Amino acid sequence: MMTSLQTQLKYDVEAIRADFPILQRRVNGHPLVYLDNAATSQKPRQVIDALVHYYEFTNANVHRGLHTLAEEATEAYESARAKVARFIGAEPESVVFTRNATEAINLVAYAWGLANLKSGDRIVLTEMEHHSNIVPWQLIARLTGAQLHYVPFTPEGEMDMEALDNALRQEPKLVAIVHVSNVLGTVNPVEEITRKAHAVGAKVLIDGAQAVPHKPVDVTRIGCDFYAFSGHKMLAPTGIGALYARRELLEEMPPFMGGGSMIRRVTHEFSTWADIPTKFEAGTPNIADAIGFGAAVDYLQHVGMEAIRQHEQRLTAEALRLLEAEEDIVVYGPRDPQRRCGLVSFNFKHVHPHDVAQVLDARGIAIRAGHHCCQIIMRRLDVTATARASFYLYNTIEEIHTFVEALDDVRKVFGKYGG
Amino acid sequence: MVDDELYREIILEHYHHPRYKGALPDANLTAEGMNPLCGDELTLYLKTDGDRIVEARFDGRGCSISQASASMLTEAIRGLTVDEAKALLERVKAMLTGSPHEPFDEDDDLSALEGVKKYPVRIKCALLAWTTLEEILHK
Known part of the structure; x- marks a missing residue:
């Protein structure tokens, strides 16, 4: 280094x-003095060119056709996934493309949450969360009867670790926490929090929308179960984001949305699912913007x-x-x-x-x-x-x-x- | 510098010295307004005698435009009948949204709000007090 x-x-x-x-x-x-990067970042020529090149040269649906363009589009889409995965220290199979961090969190809430949470289970959130890591859990709590518990932050704007320890003593099923606060700027000690949460058997979801664009992030080192982030805050186009989840969780979880691509076999009564991560990508995905996401990651890695x-x-x-x-x-x-x-x-x-x-x-x-x-x-x-x-x-x-x-x-x- | 059309002197004057700010304990009509976009909050208090608004006050936190607009509102509707207040409300809304309306005299403080219509994001700030009034009057 x-x-x-x-x-x-x-x-x-x-x-x-x-x-x-x-x-x-x-x-x-x-x-222009652009100081609104936490809302969305600007895009470099390299990302814009990747979009234009895709539409002018490669455009085809992925995982379907046998023709040259379809093969090239599939290769470009999957290679973008591999780049994004490598960027956060993950395997490509563990990375699902979503619209943004919000959709990634909703995916976990509906696919994992509905299958694993029941009445009386506790979900630990923090008072530092963005609405995207609060509202999905409120909706799931209403559907399952699970209870939300909020860990406060200190007057200095840091996570109240003592309050977190107390919350963990109640053996929650899930700890959902922001990596970097979009208001306070605080970088939370996610490795330590993950270790402590795992010690009481809780799963850990991290909202990394403000972290991945700005600092090196390695989900394997953090050890978390789920990690959500958005492309548009890190030089990529809007409309593309990613969910990292541990492989065995993705394999166990039921699908989030049903449709084309995500199936293996469809009969009148029921269907079986495609392998991960395709199981969680119903319908034609956002191919161009995923490729733009790959170009954005290339750019960030170059710097x-x-x-x-x-x-x-x-x-x-x-x-x-x-x-x-x-x-x-x-x-x-x-x-x-x-x-x-x-x-x-x-x-x-x-x-x-x-x-x-x-x-x-x-x-x-x-x-x-x-x-x-x-x-x-x-x-x-x-x-x-x-x-x-x-x-x-x-x-x-x-x-x-x-x-x-x-x-x-x-x-x-x-x-x-x-x- | 910033466009004087938006921050007219009269707007800043109302913002720094709001006319009827603070709760009205004996109000018989109140409503709360909120702008979810920015979190601005406003409570409007009216006291009516029969059909006539005899007192109007507001409380809340917000930007210069929303606070000045609320201050102007409390000043403008005192003494009006409910129907007159409704007509005034429609006139202000039309001015802020650029619809046809009978213009306000230049020496009427409300005319200063017209500059806001050039700033789409701020129209909601200026409208907050008026939509809260609308909620009260149409109850």
């Missing part, structure tokens, strides 16, 4: 930026996930340093950039985050304002919304400075705090 200094010297952010056509755009007369992680930590440290120095701004989440991923949620003490985002947009700066699909976190922080700047491999230190300087425009429109 490269040392931090070598990585820093090698990291050529301008060369990376040149691969992203959209970064040439001007917005409201200013160069190097450790290098991306370190670059983002430099950006995050700078943003935290500057925002924390402002007396009219509150910053949420852990103070130590090492304990978080590349995003910073904050609020002005006297201005609503929508107004902050609107004023920054006039300067071509894109940030997110809202509850970030985390109304439980908002309630815990006693706010209705926060502003959030989130970074990625193509952002620069200069952009962080432009963003923080533009916050002065907010003070110009809405007045100074206490003034």
Whole structure:
């Protein structure tokens, strides 16, 4: 592995930026400063080209035809699966393509949850979860009679491990936890949590939507049972994501959706299922975007996930340093950039985050304002919304400075705090 | 800088100094509004005497546009009959959604809300108080 200094010297952010056509755009007369990467990332030319090439050269249905195009499309689709699997340290058979992390979690909830949860069983969630890792379990709890238990986070925005230990003493069937919080930026100790959950016989699902794009992730090392993530947050097109599940679980689980592809034999009364992972991919899949997902993973690997992680930590440290120095701004989440991923949620003490985002947009700066699909976190922080700047491999230190300087425009429109 | 069309001085003035903010203990009509997109919450309190709205107050948390719009609403509907308030409500909704309507005088604070219609995401913020009023009046 490269040392931090070598990585820093090698990291050529301008060369990376040149691969992203959209970064040439001007917005409201200013160069685009895109700091909404936790919502979705921009796409490099290599990913866009992979889509165009597929549609112009290869397009055919997969796992069906005997003609050349069908064979090439199948080969490209399965090779994308192998790339995505390798990227997270998994075997291709353990990776199911889904629309996004949300669909991956719903797949587990309906296929594994309905078959394995019964009345009185406990599901442990955390108050840090995105709605995508709450609502599916509420629906399954209603269908099965299982009970939801939420582990809180500390005032510093870290998982309350003591509360988690207490929750595990009640021997839950499932622990479903976010790897990196999309609001607090906290990186949760998923290896430790998985070990502890397994010790009491619980299965572990990890929502990795904000982790896989930003840091090296190895599901085998984590040891979890299920791991869900989305392509569009990691340079791939929208509409493609993945579920990793341990092979024996995928083999045991009944299908999620029925249809073409996922069967072996269909009779009037019943059917038998295709091998994993095809058993969980009913109907014609999202072939082009899966291939784009493979191209995105190639791109990220070329830059190097450790290098991306370190670059983002430099950006995050700078943003935290500057925002924390402002007396009219509150910053949420852990103070130590090492304990978080590349995003910073904050609020002005006297201005609503929508107004902050609107004023920054006039300067071509894109940030997110809202509850970030985390109304439980908002309630815990006693706010209705926060502003959030989130970074990625193509952002620069200069952009962080432009963003923080533009916050002065907010003070110009809405007045100074206490003034 | 940001477009002055949106953050008109009168909007900022209502935001910084909302007219009738805080609960109305003896309200006989209340409703809660929420914008699920952004989490903004608003409670509207009315006190009526027969057919006439004699007091109106609001409480809640939200952005400058939603708070200013609520403040303007409480000021504008005091003293109106329920039917007059309904007509005003339709006029404001039409202005915000760009439908034909009788325009507001320039010196009417409500006219400042017209700039919001250029910002599709913010129309819901401006409408929040008015849709909450609609819920009360059509109960």
